[in-house]
Amino acid sequence: xxxxxxxxxxxxxxxxxxxxxxxxxxxxxxxxxxxxxxxxxxxxxxxxxxxxxxxxxxxxxxxxxxxxxxxxxxxxxxxxxxxxxxxxxxxxxxxxxxxxxxxxxxxxxxxxxxxxxxxxxxxxxxxxxxxxxxxxxxxxxxxxxxxxxxxxxxxxxxxxxxxxxxxxxxxxxxxxxxxxxxxxxxxxxxxxxxxxxxxxxxxxxxxxxxxxxxxxxxxxxxxxxxxxxxxxxxxxxxxxxxxxxxxxxxxxxxxxxxxxxxxxxxxxxxxxxxxxxxxxxxxxxxxxxxxxxxxxxxxxxxxxxxxxxxxxxxxxxxxxxxxxxxxxxxxxxxxxxxxxxxxxxxx
Numbered sequence: 001x002x003x004x005x006x007x008x009x010x011x012x013x014x015x016x017x018x019x020x021x022x023x024x025x026x027x028x029x030x031x032x033x034x035x036x037x038x039x040x041x042x043x044x045x046x047x048x049x050x051x052x053x054x055x056x057x058x059x060x061x062x063x064x065x066x067x068x069x070x071x072x073x074x075x076x077x078x079x080x081x082x083x084x085x086x087x088x089x090x091x092x093x094x095x096x097x098x099x100x101x102x103x104x105x106x107x108x109x110x111x112x113x114x115x116x117x118x119x120x121x122x123x124x125x126x127x128x129x130x131x132x133x134x135x136x137x138x139x140x141x142x143x144x145x146x147x148x149x150x151x152x153x154x155x156x157x158x159x160x161x162x163x164x165x166x167x168x169x170x171x172x173x174x175x176x177x178x179x180x181x182x183x184x185x186x187x188x189x190x191x192x193x194x195x196x197x198x199x200x201x202x203x204x205x206x207x208x209x210x211x212x213x214x215x216x217x218x219x220x221x222x223x224x225x226x227x228x229x230x231x232x233x234x235x236x237x238x239x240x241x242x243x244x245x246x247x248x249x250x251x252x253x254x255x256x257x258x259x260x261x262x263x264x265x266x267x268x269x270x271x272x273x274x275x276x277x278x279x280x281x282x283x284x285x286x287x288x289x290x291x292x293x294x295x296x297x298x299x300x301x302x303x304x305x306x307x308x309x310x311x312x313x314x315x316x317x318x319x320x321x322x323x324x325x326x327x328x329x330x331x332x333x334x335x336x337x338x339x340x341x342x343x344x345x346x347x
Contacts, residue, residue: 012099019092029055131160212243214301221294
């Protein structure tokens with residue numbers, strides 16, 4: 001058994017390659033044998049070897065993937081539906097598209113979170129060097145000129161001396177922040193807790209609601225294209241999403257359908273989609289292209305989310321640079337102006 005679950009990128013890659021092989025009429029056992037020969041990593045070879053061994057014993061592809069113990073339950077459920085309906089290659093491609101989208105979203109969020117952490121770390125380091133190392137040098141210059149620092153410069157000097165005396169506290173604090181960053185971005189539990197916090201934090205709540213709506217559309221497109229009915233699709237997507245508010249909206253949507261509303265009306269009344277997207281869903285049902293419509297809606301939400309992230313970064317980048325420049329400038333000016341006054345009086 002393998003304890004580590006595959007990442008979104010790894011699942012997308014596996015599903016994409018398998019979909020191409022299945023579409024070419026190659027059996028699951030032969031497909032796994034091909035992937036085994038192409039696998040570059042030891043872990044990858046072990047996983048595919050387990051799947052291949054089970055396939056050769058006459059088990060279904062779903063059961064073969066279960067033995068590997070690295071795929072999420074909803075992937076196994078979708079693949080089982082694909083085997084039952086006879087469109088396994090289409091399901092595998094839909095799963096590949098879904099997880100590629102998830103990986104892109106995760107990368108965008110990770111980059112948006114990483115940049116401010118790095119910039120704030122640089123700011124703290126620069127300020128520490130200025131106050132703890134540079135300010136004492138200026139103080140020695142003042143003493144040699146027969147004067148001493150006063151006002152803001154004296155306060156900054158005392159603060160710098162305190163930083164030097166308790167530098168171990170600063171180092172420990174920075175180490176804790178670095179560990180927190182890696183915990184919140186590199187571990188499964190950390191990412192889950194970070195998402196939960198950001199989904200209720202006022203400044204990021206709207207963004208995460210839009211992100212959840214996009215994932216809902218993507219999940220429904222996957223479910224419907226796999227032959228799942230609307231109710232089962234809603235149940236599956238509710239399990240996929242980690243957004244508590246979206247889960248409540250999905251429950252309200254199901255209740256509205258049970259009370260006699262069609263899906264378009266239920267999506268609007270529950271607040272999952274706007275009127276525009278709900279009407280697109282209604283047209284999709286009438287034309288028999290609901291999965292295509294859901295894909296388009298998911299793509300629109302993804303573009304909006306990506307633009308939001310880019311706009312935040314475009315504002316945050318110059319803001320942090322300006323803040324750092326102003327702080328450094330004020331520290332230096334608090335010393336340079338008095339020093340210029342002393343030099344002019346001596347002259």
